[in-house]
Amino acid sequence: MSSLVQTLLKKGILDKEKATSLEFEVKSSGKKEEEVILEKEIVNEKFLFNLKSESLKIPLKEVDIEGIPLTVLELIPEESARYYKIIPLAKKDNVLEVGMVYPEDLVAQEALKFLARQSKFPYQVSLITPSTFDKLWRKYRTLRGEVTKALEELRAELEIERVEAKPMKLAELERVVEEAPVTKIVAVITRHAVEGKASDIHIEPLREKSRVRFRVDGILHSSLFLPLRIHPAVVARVKILSDMRLDETRVPQDGRFSTKIGGKDIDFRVSTYPTTLGEKVAIRILDPSEGLKDIEELGLVGRNLSVVREALKKAYGLIFVTGPTGCGKTTTLYAMLSRLNKEEVNILTIEDPVEYFLEGVNQSQIRPEIGYDFASGMRHMVRQDPDIIMVGEVRDPDTAALAIHATLTGHVVLSTLHTTNALAVIPRLIEMGVEPYLVPPTVNIVIAQRLLRLLCPECKKKVRPKEEIKALILKEIDFLPQAIKKDVKLPKPFVIYEGKGCKKCNQQGLIGRTAIFEVLKMTDELADIVMREPSEARIREEAHRQRMITMKQDGILKVLEGIIPIEEVLRVAEEK
Numbered sequence: 001m002s003s004l005v006q007t008l009l010k011k012g013i014l015d016k017e018k019a020t021s022l023e024f025e026v027k028s029s030g031k032k033e034e035e036v037i038l039e040k041e042i043v044n045e046k047f048l049f050n051l052k053s054e055s056l057k058i059p060l061k062e063v064d065i066e067g068i069p070l071t072v073l074e075l076i077p078e079e080s081a082r083y084y085k086i087i088p089l090a091k092k093d094n095v096l097e098v099g100m101v102y103p104e105d106l107v108a109q110e111a112l113k114f115l116a117r118q119s120k121f122p123y124q125v126s127l128i129t130p131s132t133f134d135k136l137w138r139k140y141r142t143l144r145g146e147v148t149k150a151l152e153e154l155r156a157e158l159e160i161e162r163v164e165a166k167p168m169k170l171a172e173l174e175r176v177v178e179e180a181p182v183t184k185i186v187a188v189i190t191r192h193a194v195e196g197k198a199s200d201i202h203i204e205p206l207r208e209k210s211r212v213r214f215r216v217d218g219i220l221h222s223s224l225f226l227p228l229r230i231h232p233a234v235v236a237r238v239k240i241l242s243d244m245r246l247d248e249t250r251v252p253q254d255g256r257f258s259t260k261i262g263g264k265d266i267d268f269r270v271s272t273y274p275t276t277l278g279e280k281v282a283i284r285i286l287d288p289s290e291g292l293k294d295i296e297e298l299g300l301v302g303r304n305l306s307v308v309r310e311a312l313k314k315a316y317g318l319i320f321v322t323g324p325t326g327c328g329k330t331t332t333l334y335a336m337l338s339r340l341n342k343e344e345v346n347i348l349t350i351e352d353p354v355e356y357f358l359e360g361v362n363q364s365q366i367r368p369e370i371g372y373d374f375a376s377g378m379r380h381m382v383r384q385d386p387d388i389i390m391v392g393e394v395r396d397p398d399t400a401a402l403a404i405h406a407t408l409t410g411h412v413v414l415s416t417l418h419t420t421n422a423l424a425v426i427p428r429l430i431e432m433g434v435e436p437y438l439v440p441p442t443v444n445i446v447i448a449q450r451l452l453r454l455l456c457p458e459c460k461k462k463v464r465p466k467e468e469i470k471a472l473i474l475k476e477i478d479f480l481p482q483a484i485k486k487d488v489k490l491p492k493p494f495v496i497y498e499g500k501g502c503k504k505c506n507q508q509g510l511i512g513r514t515a516i517f518e519v520l521k522m523t524d525e526l527a528d529i530v531m532r533e534p535s536e537a538r539i540r541e542e543a544h545r546q547r548m549i550t551m552k553q554d555g556i557l558k559v560l561e562g563i564i565p566i567e568e569v570l571r572v573a574e575e576k
Contacts, residue, residue: 004033004048005019005023006019007051008042008051013042013043022036022037022040032102045130045131052127056103056104058126058127060126061097061128061132063128068088068090068136072088072090072091072096075088075091075096075121076088084100084105084107084108085102085108085130086111089126095123099125099132100126100127101127101128101129103127112125147226183237185230185237186234186241189224190259190266190283191261192223193223194262194266194285195261199215200220200284201213201281202280202281203234203235203280204275204280205279205280206228209225209226209228210225210226211226212225217510218451232279235272235281238281238283239270239272241255242256242270244272249274249279252271253272254269256270256353264287266285267285267356268283268284268285268286269286269355270282271283292334292335292358293334294335294338295309298331298335300517300519303519304517304549304554312340314412314444316407316411317407317412318403318442319412319413319414319415319446320443321448322416322421322425322446322447323418323419324418325418330416332449332515333414333415333416336414337349337358337388337390338358341359346385346388347362347387347389348361348362348363348381348386349361349362349363349392350365350366350381351363351364351365351390352392374395374396375399375402378406382406382409387411387412388412389406389414390415391414391415393415393417393418394417396432401433403415404438407442408441408442421448422448422518422520425446425520426446426534427534427536427539436530436531437531440531445521445522447519448519449516449551450515450551450572451514452513452558452571453510453564453568454513454563455497455509455510455563456502456505456511458502458504459499459500461498462497463497464493464495474490476553477553477556479553484547497562497565498565514558516554516564519548520539520546520548523542525546552572556569
């Protein structure tokens with residue numbers, strides 16, 4: 001019986017029957033015993049490798065991932081590290097400390113001895129866990145390191161250091177794009193963007209170089225600079241992947257491609273845009289595991305959450321989500337669609353574009369160039385016997401009229417609108433030609449939202465705010481509806497939270513995003529206002545009566561809970 005299974009048996013974690021069964025599975029599957037034990041969740045990784053450390057008399061190493069320089073990692077070739085699960089951890093006094101997941105593996109030991117002889121370095125071995133190895137392995141593949149190697153392969157042939165070189169002709173461009181280094185550069189950029197949880201990639205020409213930027217948590221960061229000479233080849237590679245015209249550089253183009261990264265299918269939505277310096281590429285990363293959320297994960301809490309839940313239970317009615325581009329409207333729509341998606345209902349969508357694919361939902365993308373827009377799509381949708389309709393955006397009178405009509409005929413309709421807040425939606429619909437008497441029986445709720453960055457839970461700390469910040473917070477709390485204000489507990493002494501910065505959040509103090517909301521509900525009182533005087537001022541009075549909190553107030557409440565920093569709320573308030 002293998003050592004770890006035997007140890008678990010001795011400690012009473014396994015009985016004899018389970019130990020025998022586990023031993024048989026290890027032998028028949030060809031997997032390591034550690035892999036099988038962890039797959040079956042018999043014990044956690046840390047406990048198991050502590051047992052292994054005791055058994056082998058080899059210390060289990062707690063590794064500071066960020067503290068290991070790339071120059072140390074490169075002392076063992078990438079391929080050998082991956083195959084034998086061995087990785088350099090530190091070099092001190094000319095002795096290399098090597099982490100091994102399986103130090104008992106004689107083949108791995110022999111490989112390490114061979115590498116040490118080749119490189120002429122003495123070494124000592126520490127035990128590391130599989131998760132530690134995976135994190136270090138990802139560090140091997142640093143963006144700049146991988147791209148630099150690819151550029152070196154192109155350097156001699158293309159003379160890329162000569163920025164003043166003439167632009168490549170189409171025939172030369174097609175040849176270069178097919179070269180492995182250019183293909184690798186694009187693959188590396190997309191992979192690192194996905195692994196870094198970026199939402200967008202921007203590849204743009206500057207006067208003397210090509211810049212690659214990633215948008216993470218709503219903020220663009222420069223990640224890489226490429227020689228300007230290869231910018232057309234990188235853009236061309238993206239265009240080939242996206243099935244765009246390679247010879248057309250004068251007008252914008254749109255496309256899409258998919259690839260598997262880290263075992264997940266990732267979609268990339270691509271847009272090119274001609275500038276005076278060359279074509280710019282913007283790539284939206286559509287990762288289903290990141291983009292699809294439950295409504296409870298969006299940031300909806302308290303009254304906002306209960307009103308949305310109630311609206312989703314109704315058999316018909318219009319639900320609008322409003323806000324500027326990039327505020328998370330589509331994510332909210334998909335969260336609601338996921339909640340409504342059941343075997344017994346027929347859901348149809350028309351979108352621009354389809355961002356995430358939902359199993360069991362019939363999704364369609366508009367194509368204005370052939371006359372297939374939101375309005376024409378909706379006319380066809382109602383002939384498909386739908387129960388629920390999602391329209392990407394109501395942007396013209398025809399689409400607004402069709403959405404209202406679909407609701408009147410007993411459908412649930414979800415859509416977006418561009419207004420600054422929830423109160424402006426009803427006046428906007430009336431501006432678009434919707435008769436006021438049609439609004440109350442059709443519009444169910446209106447949701448307005450903005451995205452804000454979250455405080456890092458690892459490094460956030462309490463601070464005393466400046467007096468003007470404290471006054472601003474207390475003013476917003478004072479304007480809350482009484483039923484909500486009575487439940488607000490102000491901290492004593494008065495403190496809020498800010499991010500200090502740590503390795504987890506890359507010293508930013510912020511990691512991830514959430515949304516702030518305001519949710520307006522159609523009531524008898526609001527219906528009367530719509531019929532008599534549908535102004536924002538009157539609607540605001542009714543919103544306060546029905547205990548609606550504004551986005552700013554929702555943000556302030558989340559500041560007091562230590563979820564977001566006050567600076568994020570002020571930033572969004574200024575954007576309105």
